[in-house]
Amino acid sequence: xxxxxxxxxxxxxxxxxxxxxxxxxxxxxxxxxxxxxxxxxxxxxxxxxxxxxxxxxxxxxxxxxxxxxxxxxxxxxxxxxxxxxxxxxxxxxxxxxxxxxxxxxxxxxxxxxxxxxxxxxxxxxxxxxxxxxxxxxxxxxxxxxxxxxxxxxxxxxxxxxxxxxxxxxxxxxxxxxxxxxxxxxxxxxxxxxxxxxxxxxxxxxxxxxxxxxxxxxxxxxxxxxxxxxxxxxxxxxxxxxxxxxxxxxxxxxxxxxxxxxxxxxxxxxxxxx
Amino acid sequence: xxxxxxxxxxxxxxxxxxxxxxxxxxxxxxxxxxxxxxxxxxxxxxxxxxxxxxxxxxxxxxxxxxxxxxxxxxxxxxxxxxxxxxxxxxxxxxxxxxxxxxxxxxxxxxxxxxxxxxxxxxxxxxxxxxxxxxxxxxxxxxxxxxxxxxxxxxxxxxxxxxxxxxxxxxxxxxxxxxxxxxxxxxxxxxxxxxxxxxxxxxxxxxxxxxxxxxxxxxxxxxxxxxxxxxxxxxxxxxxxxxxxxxxxxxxxxxxxxxxxxxxxxxxxxxxxxxxxx
Ligand SMILES: Nc1ncnc2c1ncn2[C@@H]1O[C@H](COP(=O)(O)OP(=O)(O)O)[C@@H](O)[C@H]1O
Ligand SMILES: [Mg+2]
Numbered sequence: 001x002x003x004x005x006x007x008x009x010x011x012x013x014x015x016x017x018x019x020x021x022x023x024x025x026x027x028x029x030x031x032x033x034x035x036x037x038x039x040x041x042x043x044x045x046x047x048x049x050x051x052x053x054x055x056x057x058x059x060x061x062x063x064x065x066x067x068x069x070x071x072x073x074x075x076x077x078x079x080x081x082x083x084x085x086x087x088x089x090x091x092x093x094x095x096x097x098x099x100x101x102x103x104x105x106x107x108x109x110x111x112x113x114x115x116x117x118x119x120x121x122x123x124x125x126x127x128x129x130x131x132x133x134x135x136x137x138x139x140x141x142x143x144x145x146x147x148x149x150x151x152x153x154x155x156x157x158x159x160x161x162x163x164x165x166x167x168x169x170x171x172x173x174x175x176x177x178x179x180x181x182x183x184x185x186x187x188x189x190x191x192x193x194x195x196x197x198x199x200x201x202x203x204x205x206x207x208x209x210x211x212x213x214x215x216x217x218x219x220x221x222x223x224x225x226x227x228x229x230x231x232x233x234x235x236x237x238x239x240x241x242x243x244x245x246x247x248x249x250x251x252x253x254x255x256x257x258x259x260x261x262x263x264x265x266x267x268x269x270x271x272x273x
Numbered sequence: 274x275x276x277x278x279x280x281x282x283x284x285x286x287x288x289x290x291x292x293x294x295x296x297x298x299x300x301x302x303x304x305x306x307x308x309x310x311x312x313x314x315x316x317x318x319x320x321x322x323x324x325x326x327x328x329x330x331x332x333x334x335x336x337x338x339x340x341x342x343x344x345x346x347x348x349x350x351x352x353x354x355x356x357x358x359x360x361x362x363x364x365x366x367x368x369x370x371x372x373x374x375x376x377x378x379x380x381x382x383x384x385x386x387x388x389x390x391x392x393x394x395x396x397x398x399x400x401x402x403x404x405x406x407x408x409x410x411x412x413x414x415x416x417x418x419x420x421x422x423x424x425x426x427x428x429x430x431x432x433x434x435x436x437x438x439x440x441x442x443x444x445x446x447x448x449x450x451x452x453x454x455x456x457x458x459x460x461x462x463x464x465x466x467x468x469x470x471x472x473x474x475x476x477x478x479x480x481x482x483x484x485x486x487x488x489x490x491x492x493x494x495x496x497x498x499x500x501x502x503x504x505x506x507x508x509x510x511x512x513x514x515x516x517x518x519x520x521x522x523x524x525x526x527x528x529x530x531x532x533x534x535x536x537x538x539x540x541x542x543x544x545x546x547x548x549x550x
Contacts (some may be wrong), residue, residue: 059389093382094385096386099308110301110303111387
C-alpha cells in the first residue's frame with residue numbers, strides 16, 4: 001500500500017507494531033507515518049486498539065514486536081528521549097483535581113526540566129494559549145469537563161513537544177465544549193505546526209480535524225489516507241466517512257467493542273461531565 | 274508568543290551528560306516535593322486529622338501501661354520508652370495513605386502524566402518517598418508536642434531534633450515506597466487495604482515500638498530484627514532518650530534505613546510503569 005521509506009520530515013514512523021495480551025493480539029502489525037505538519041487520526045470503535053497503539057508510541061507500553069521512531073528517536077533504544085519530545089493527553093484524566101490549573105502545569109514544567117527562571121512564563125503562556133488564563137488559580141475540581149480537557153492539552157504542550165498525542169480528546173464533552181477543543185487543535189496545527197496524532201471513534205471528528213486517517217479494525221490498520229482520498233476510492237458520489245469505515249471494516253463503528261471497552265470510555269465521560 | 278514550535282527532532286541530540294542528568298534529577302525531586310506541599314496546603318485539615326490516631330495511642334495506651342508497670346523499660350519510664358515508638362508508628366501508618374493514593378491516581382490516570390515525562394522512574398519514586406516525609410514530619414511534630422505537654426522527659430537538643438528529622442524522612446520514604454510496591458502489585462483498592470492490614474499490623478507488633486525485644490518470645494525476636502521499623506524506633510530512642518539502652522549504634526540504625534530505602538526505591542521503580550498499563 002505504501003512505500004517502506006518514511007517520507008522526509010516524518011515525526012512518527014511505526015513499522016509492524018504489535019502488542020499481545022496473553023494470547024490476544026490487541027494491535028497487529030500496525031505501520032504508518034506522520035509528518036510534521038499533519039493531524040493524523042486513528043479511527044476505530046471501542047476496543048479496536050487505538051489506546052494500545054498510542055501507549056506504545058508514548059513508551060508507556062512495550063511493543064511485543066515491531067519498531068517505531070517518534071520525534072527522531074527509537075522507542076526501544078531511547079525511550080527517555082522520546083518522552084522528552086512528545087506531549088500526551090491520555091484517554092483517562094491526567095490532570096490532578098486537588099490542585100490548581102497552574103500547579104498542574106508547574107509540576108509538568110519541572111519534570112521536563114524547564115529552568116526555574118522560565119517556568120512561570122512557560123506555564124502562563126500555555127494556559128493562555130488554551131484560553132485558561134482566567135482560571136489558572138482555581139482548583140481543577142471546580143473546572144468543567146471542557147476546561148479539564150483544555151488544561152490537559154496545555155499541560156502536554158508546556159515543554160513544546162514536536163508531536164502531541166491525543167487519545168479520544170472529546171469523549172464525554174458536550175457539543176459546545178467539543179467545538180472549543182476542535183478549534184484549539186486546528187489552531188495548534190495552523191499556528192505552530194505541531195504534529196498531532198489523535199484517536200477517535202467519532203466520524204465527524206476525524207472528518208473535521210484530520211489531514212490523514214488510519215482506520216483501525218480489530219487491531220489492524222485496514223486503510224490509510226486523506227479523508228477525501230478514501231471517500232473517492234469508494235467510487236461513489238458524496239461518500240461519507242461512515243461509508244468508508246463500513247467498506248473497510250465490514251461493520252459500523254458503533255457495533256465494535258466489548259462491554260469492558262465501552263465501560264472504560266463511559267467512565268471517562270462520566271468524570272468529565 | 275511562540276509556543277509549541279516544533280523542536281527539530283533528533284537534531285544534534287547528544288545524550289545529556291551525567292552531571293546534567295544529576296542536576297535534572299535534583300530539580301525533579303524538588304518539584305515533586307513542592308507539589309506535595311501545595312497539595313497539603315490546599316487541604317491542611319487532613320494532616321491534623323491523621324495526627325489523632327498516634328495521639329490517642331500515646332495518651333490512652335501509654336497512660337494505662339505506665340500505671341500497670343507491666344513492661345520493663347530499664348532506666349526510662351514507659352511513656353518515655355513509648356514516645357519514639359509512637360513516632361515510628363505514625364510514620365508507618367502514613368505509608369498506607371501513599372499506597373491508596375497511587376491506586377487512586379492509577380485509576381484516574383493522573384499517574385500517566387508522571388510516567389510520560391522524561392523524569393527517570395527512580396526519581397519519580399524517590400520523589401514520592403520524599404514527599405511522604407512532609408506528612409511524616411508534620412505528624413512527628415504533633416506527637417512530640419503532645420509528649421512535651423504530657424511532661425515526658427525527652428532530649429530535645431538541636432542535634433537530637435535534626436537527627437529525628439533525618440530518621441523520620443528515611444522512615445517515611447521507606448514505608449511509603451513499600452506501600453507503593455504493594456499497590457503496583459495488587460492494583461485494586463480492596464485488595465490493597467486487605468494486604469495493607471496484613472503487612473502493617475505485623476510490622477508494628479513484631480517490632481520494639483511498644484515493648485522491648487527482651488520480652489518477646491524467642492521465635493519473634495529474629496522477625497523483629499529483620500523488621501525495618503525496629504531500626505527506626507531504635508534510632509529515635511537513641512536520639513530522644515540518650516540514657517536508655519539501645520539495640521545498635523545510631524550509625525547502624527540509619528545505615529539499615531538508608532540501605533532498605535534505596536533497595537525498595539529500585540524495586541518500586543521497576544514496577545512503577547505497570548501503573549500506566
Ligand atoms: N492491559 C490489558 N490487558 C488485556 N487486554 C487489554 C489490555 N488493554 C487493552 N486490552 C484489550 O485490547 C483491545 C484494544 O484495547 P484499546 O487499545 O484500549 O482499544 P481502544 O482504545 O481502541 O478502545 C481491547 O479488546 C481491550 O480489551
Ligand atoms: Mg481507547
